[in-house]
Amino acid sequence: MPVRLAVALVTCLALLGGCVAAHASGAESPSCTETDLPVTGPDGPATMHGQLCLPAGGPPAAVQLLVHGGTYNRYYWDLPYDPDRYSYQRDMAAHGYATFAVDLLGTGRSTRPPAARLLIGAEAASLHDVVGHLRAGRAGGVRFGKVVIAGHSVGSGIVAFEAARYHDVDGVILTGITHVPSVPALTTGAGTGLEPAFLDRRFEGADPAYFVTKPGARAGLFYAKNDSDPRVIAADEATKDEVSAPGMATVAVFxxxxxxxxxxxxxxxxxxxxxxxxxxxxxxxxxxxxAASLREQEAPYYSAAANLTTYVLPGAGHSLALHENAGAYRDATRAWLTACFGL
Incomplete structure (x- = not known):
């Protein structure tokens, strides 16, 4: 018991912000089901595919709406390799938390509109519809009283835009993004690491404005060598997806x-x-x-109401959820959820 209390205390002290942290959880077996939800697309009605993962026992009162980054789909949150170690969804469910991971429009099993129409406003509008569905019980028959929206990379930009425009969520999680990126790294990465999706046989016939990463590019762009498993990178490569280039541009602007x-x-x-x-x-x-240095630099970009809490996963690269020490990041996320929402 003293060891557990010490671990919990260290985790809580690592989180900066106004929430007082407390953490309690228990391992349970998850139940994951896939569903399609009607949403508003840039050209009219569309469908967004997602996976709902619930803990064993009664459904919780809150859910995390998970939004992947560019060239990913929902598999970022439930990678089909060693799920006990790398699946964010299944780990959250094992600790009593519900999650709903979506394929953004243009990816996975969701509707694929023309890339030029898939701008940040259209992506945010479709997520706003999903938030309403989650509250109304249209995903798995569970009505969630609280919705916390979480994003990664490009998805974080979309999530921030959605939360600021619609004010329909109870909390926001942003990962893999800061407000002052490495322009040289992003420019070089885009120029040498991306190619039109139609050049990849998996996306043959794709809209020319959809892009994917070139074979082998993900390791250097998204991973830190000393904190990653080559088999994870291989699974990442096998499940990669396309992204709208015009859409990424609007995410950068907003x-x-x-x-x-x-x-x-x-x-x-x-x-x-x-x-x-x-x-x-x-x-x-x-x-x-x-976390302290990150918060000092990022806080000016948020209102006081955001009560910003920051966390740094040591040694991890861009796709922090898929690194070998990702469990520490998930623990920190749960500590924040408990501190701010009593979940």
């Missing part, structure tokens, strides 16, 4: 140039990998060595 985060009025948890070459380090003008 996520960085004109940050939507200033309009968020609910608690925010921001987490990054300490070795994320795209958003941290000297070239990014961001010191991601500690």
């Amino acid at each position: 996520g960085i140039v004109m940050p939507a985060t200033s309009g968020i009025t609910v608690p925010v948890f921001q987490a990054v990998g300490g070795s994320d070459v795209l958003f941290c380090g000297v070239l990014a003008l961001r010191d991601c060595s500690t």
Whole structure:
């Protein structure tokens, strides 16, 4: 018991912000089901596919709506390799938390509109519809009283825009993003690591404005060598998806140039990998060595109502949920959820 209390205390002290942390959880077997939900697309009615994972026993009162990054789909949150170690959804369910991971429009089994129409406003509008479905019990028959929306990378920019525009969620989790990225790394990564999706046989016939990562590019862009498993990177490569290039451009405008985060009025948890070459380090003008340094630099981009809490996963790269020490990041997320919402 003293060891458990010490671990919980260290985790809570690592989280900066106004919420007083407390953490309790128990391991349970998850139940995951897939469903399609009607949403508003840029050209009319569309369908968004997602996976709901619930803990054993009665359904919880809250759910995390999980939004993947660019060139990913919902498998970012439930990678089909060693799920006991790398699945965010199944680990959350084992600790009593519900999650709903979506395929954004243009990815996975969701509707694929023309890429030029799939801008940040259209993505946010479709997620707003999903929030309503989750509250109304249209996903798995469970009515959730609280919805916390979580994003990764490009998905974090979309999540911030959705939360600031619609004010329909109770909390926001942003991962794999800062407000001052490494422009040289992003420019080089896009120029050498991306290609039109139709050049990949898996996306033959794709809209020319949809892009994917080139074979082998994900390791250097998204992972830190000393904190990653080559088999995870292989599974990541096998499940990669396309992304709208015009859509990414609008995320950059409203996520960085004109940050939507200033309009968020609910608690925010921001987490990054300490070795994320795209958003941290000297070239990014961001010191991601500690949660304290990150918060000091990022806080000006948020309102006081956001009550910003920051977390840095040591040694992890851009896709922090898929690194070998990702369990610490999930523990920190749960500590924040408990502290701010009593979940």
